[in-house]
Amino acid sequence: MIEKEDCMNILRRIIVGTVLSLIAAAASADLKVATSIEDLASVATFVGGAHVKAFSLCKGYQDPHFVPAKPSLMRLIRDADVFVSVGLGLDEGWLPLVLPGSRNPRIQPGAPGFVDASEGVAVIDKPVGTVSRAEGDVHPLGNPHYYMDPANLIVVASHLARVFAELDPANATVYERNAKAFAAKMQAQSKAWEATLAPYHGASIVTFHRNFEYFLARFGLKRFGTVEPRPGIPPAPRYLAELAASMKREGVRVVVYQPYFDANASRGLASRAGGAAVEAPTEVGGVPEAGDVFAKFQVDVDRIAVALQAGAAR
Amino acid sequence: MRRVLVFLWLAVLTASPGARAAAPSIISNLANPAIGVNGLFLCQGAPDLDQAYGMRPGEAEISVISTVDPYWTLTVYFVLDAQSALAEEAFATTTKIPGVTLKLGQLRASFGKHGLLHTHAFPFVQAPVISVNTLGEEGFKDAGAEAAWMTPLPWFCELTLGAYQALPADPDHALDFGAVSRGNMPGLAHLKNLVDVDDDTTLEVGGSAIEGLGSDGMHHAVWGADLTVRNVPLRQSNERGWTVQAEFLHKEAYGGGVYDQEAFGWYGSLQYRWAQTWWTGVRVQEAYRSFTDTLLDSTGTPEPGYTRGASANISYLPSEFSQIRLEYSALRATGVDGSRALDRRLMLQFSFIIGFHALHAY
Numbered sequence: 001m002i003e004k005e006d007c008m009n010i011l012r013r014i015i016v017g018t019v020l021s022l023i024a025a026a027a028s029a030d031l032k033v034a035t036s037i038e039d040l041a042s043v044a045t046f047v048g049g050a051h052v053k054a055f056s057l058c059k060g061y062q063d064p065h066f067v068p069a070k071p072s073l074m075r076l077i078r079d080a081d082v083f084v085s086v087g088l089g090l091d092e093g094w095l096p097l098v099l100p101g102s103r104n105p106r107i108q109p110g111a112p113g114f115v116d117a118s119e120g121v122a123v124i125d126k127p128v129g130t131v132s133r134a135e136g137d138v139h140p141l142g143n144p145h146y147y148m149d150p151a152n153l154i155v156v157a158s159h160l161a162r163v164f165a166e167l168d169p170a171n172a173t174v175y176e177r178n179a180k181a182f183a184a185k186m187q188a189q190s191k192a193w194e195a196t197l198a199p200y201h202g203a204s205i206v207t208f209h210r211n212f213e214y215f216l217a218r219f220g221l222k223r224f225g226t227v228e229p230r231p232g233i234p235p236a237p238r239y240l241a242e243l244a245a246s247m248k249r250e251g252v253r254v255v256v257y258q259p260y261f262d263a264n265a266s267r268g269l270a271s272r273a274g275g276a277a278v279e280a281p282t283e284v285g286g287v288p289e290a291g292d293v294f295a296k297f298q299v300d301v302d303r304i305a306v307a308l309q310a311g312a313a314r
Numbered sequence: 315m316r317r318v319l320v321f322l323w324l325a326v327l328t329a330s331p332g333a334r335a336a337a338p339s340i341i342s343n344l345a346n347p348a349i350g351v352n353g354l355f356l357c358q359g360a361p362d363l364d365q366a367y368g369m370r371p372g373e374a375e376i377s378v379i380s381t382v383d384p385y386w387t388l389t390v391y392f393v394l395d396a397q398s399a400l401a402e403e404a405f406a407t408t409t410k411i412p413g414v415t416l417k418l419g420q421l422r423a424s425f426g427k428h429g430l431l432h433t434h435a436f437p438f439v440q441a442p443v444i445s446v447n448t449l450g451e452e453g454f455k456d457a458g459a460e461a462a463w464m465t466p467l468p469w470f471c472e473l474t475l476g477a478y479q480a481l482p483a484d485p486d487h488a489l490d491f492g493a494v495s496r497g498n499m500p501g502l503a504h505l506k507n508l509v510d511v512d513d514d515t516t517l518e519v520g521g522s523a524i525e526g527l528g529s530d531g532m533h534h535a536v537w538g539a540d541l542t543v544r545n546v547p548l549r550q551s552n553e554r555g556w557t558v559q560a561e562f563l564h565k566e567a568y569g570g571g572v573y574d575q576e577a578f579g580w581y582g583s584l585q586y587r588w589a590q591t592w593w594t595g596v597r598v599q600e601a602y603r604s605f606t607d608t609l610l611d612s613t614g615t616p617e618p619g620y621t622r623g624a625s626a627n628i629s630y631l632p633s634e635f636s637q638i639r640l641e642y643s644a645l646r647a648t649g650v651d652g653s654r655a656l657d658r659r660l661m662l663q664f665s666f667i668i669g670f671h672a673l674h675a676y
């Protein structure tokens with residue numbers, strides 16, 4: 001039997017709990033920002049500071065081409081204020097299900113809360129002539145892995161600052177200031193990374209997928225080949241044997257792969273060519289040390305520099 | 315007059331090709347819809363069927379999808395086979411209502427799991443016997459409207475309510491909703507719950523019911539329950555994974571103090587992916603009071619009976635856009651009079667996709 005006093009106590013607790021929840025909600029971030037990949041969430045966090053809570057639907061150790069379109073992802077973004085897509089078709093395999101499935105009109109394409117982060121970026125590898133899947137799973141709009149060039153993330157930061165300012169004018173100056181600080185830090189770090197890789201200018205490496213193109217162009221390296229014969233097509237043993245032979249012949253000794261690609265194929269190829277395979281993340285969170293965009297580039301630059309140095313010593 | 319015509323003709327011939335090429339068009343093709351085609355071809359050997367071995371008539375599905383305006387998206391699926399060409403689905407969708415997806419037009423009703431699939435997305439070549447006998451081979455398709463509400467519960471919980479046009483049973487519709495009374499508006503309720511067990515594994519539990527008034531004056535209904543456990547390792551989402559799924563379906567008719575349990579049954583399946591290019595699967599099924607291709611009475615007319623069977627397949631996917639599947643299926647059916655029939659099939663299915671491919675739900 002519940003006494004009247006007990007009822008009052010329960011009611012009091014509910015009221016206090018609700019008020020505390022409302023206070024907590026009011027004190028939390030002004031904008032809830034969801035992104036396709038961790039790199040965009042990292043940039044959004046730098047630009048938004050305390051006024052933004054950013055999170056990514058795709059984990060850094062997950063292939064951004066093949067994210068299972070789980071309904072739980074739809075639920076995660078049902079109350080997001082902003083959604084930042086990589087664009088250029090990288091997330092087209094799952095985003096067309098997840099975004100409408102969120103039933104959140106604020107973040108649908110065309111709404112102020114939808115951001116295509118590729119806008120304003122200088123895109124490379126745009127196919128010329130006929131676009132055919134005989135060339136594999138090509139991206140008709142160009143290479144979507146632009147977030148592998150530090151300079152492109154400065155463009156993204158500036159873009160996000162504009163969008164955040166439109167949606168949250170009260171903090172517009174904070175977003176602009178943070179974007180400028182981000183750009184300054186990225187420019188300074190880029191110089192250091194360029195200096196680290198300068199001794200290997202013009203060196204060739206093999207990547208698993210064509211997701212290092214922007215990085216290679218920025219730091220003066222070359223792609224000798226890819227582990228997969230065409231985008232999205234797994235390698236056959238004969239192809240790998242031929243690639244290993246040509247690597248050996250040309251003195252290419254570094255193979256770069258990501259956590260979500262077949263490490264055995266990369267290691268086997270490197271071993272046959274007399275070189276080494278390096279796990280270098282293309283996305284933030286790909287390895288534990290790559291906690292934000294700066295740390296990711298630092299990990300990539302350090303690991304590739306060490307591998308190239310070891311390859312040159314062989 | 316002839317001189318004028320010759321002059322005009324010469325004027326056209328001598329006009330600058332560059333100027334002609336540069337003539338602007340007032341019709342833009344920039345907003346063309348995304349178009350895709352899926353071709354499905356089957357080679358079959360079935361010793362228990364009165365059919366020649368070899369290629370069976372294929373099916374092509376053409377999908378046309380485009381944003382209409384800031385409010386609506388239109389999706390149309392045309393299906394072409396040897397006998398017909400028809401707009402299987404044509405519906406408009408809007409997500410402008412917070413928390414709700416509204417869909418209207420010619421729809422595939424949101425019932426159960428297998429009933430949502432297009433033929434090329436079937437995990438096995440044939441639909442389960444109980445699905446064919448309750449909803450139809452490709453689910454329940456009809457003109458209507460559906461609203462799917464994502465509830466504010468801490469897990470993904472979606473409630474869908476639908477209302478459809480009253481239609482009698484036909485070879486494509488296993489359900490008789492053909493009563494001509496004004497109040498006959500078949501309705502659907504579907505509840506879908508999905509929780510993340512961990513980063514890689516999800517558990518989905520669903521329940522569905524559809525009901526309407528038949529041309530015989532009886533209420534006809536199907537209800538179903540489904541359970542799916544899916545594992546897709548995040549680090550190898552394109553290389554590994556498995557899905558265990560079971561679905562129970564029950565079809566009934568009632569009214570005027572009469573109750574008729576028309577058909578019921580279940581299937582359970584396991585699909586396992588062990589490499590980027592390889593999948594395999596097994597399925598077992600049971601169906602009561604159900605029709606099959608081989609169970610016939612003494613006059614050669616199909617009769618309902620008890621059916622149980624199993625299927626096993628292996629699929630090779632050289633890319634995302636093509637698939638070759640080898641499948642063996644065996645069904646044993648027993649009629650009410652004790653007659654027995656076997657249905658064994660060895661099938662080789664080819665599936666090809668060109669252009670835009672509408673994504674399949676998780």
